[in-house]
Amino acid sequence: MARKGKLVKAVAYMRTSSATNVGADKDSDKRQRAAVAAFAKRAGFEIVGEFYDPAVKGEDRIETRPGFAALLDRIEGNGVRVVIIDEISRFARDVLTQELGILALIKRGVTVLTASGDDLTNTDDPMKVFTRQIAGAFAQLEKARLVAKLRVARERKRAEGGKVEGRKTLAESRPNAVALACELSEQRPRLSLRAARERARSSAPPASGGSSPPRIAFTPE
Secondary structure, X not given: OOOOOOOEEEEEEEEOOOHHHXXXXXXXXXXXXXXXXXXXXXXXXXXXXXXXXXXXXXXXXHHHOHHHHXXXXXXXXXXXXXXXXXXXXXXXXXXXXXXHHHHHHHOOOOXXXXXXXXXXXXXXXXXXXXXXXXXXXXXXXXXXXXXXXXXXXXXXXXXXXXXXXXXXXXXXXXXXXXXXXXHHHHOOOOOOHHHHHHXXXXXXXXXOOOOOOOOOOOOOX
């Protein structure tokens, strides 16, 4: 809890599952906001920002939520270290999703409180600590599996002769220009520099938006 006589800065996080409960005429976010504000007033916190994920299901992964991503950016940017939510189900309904989100906040030194005063980041409960460790291990496993899957896909494409990394070559990004340059370089008798430029301009397709095609530079021998 905040110290008596000194307000501690905090941010609020809210979530509404169904799109039918989102809108000016709906009260889901209003009820959550009121509960958070009432608790903050009682406990000595000052709400300096709020973050809302409308139409986000309780089992949706934390990292896919725009509101939660903005919350993390705010925390990392201004030093606020308290997040207040209405209740745990507003954070997430899926246990694994809950623990992964709370774990992300714990790593940033953040305390997560509910409007009823529960500290979701409390590490005194050994079962909660164990669950978060399992959740963290599961997330690490999923990341490792994804990395391995992408590596196998890259190696397969490379074995088939495809390009999988790095910038596109000029032949890939502007094949017509490369083909024209090769044609002009092999033409006999040689074209003058001016004639080559005119040929390039007349052969190149218009760029998007109707602007003139990019020029091809020719270096006289």
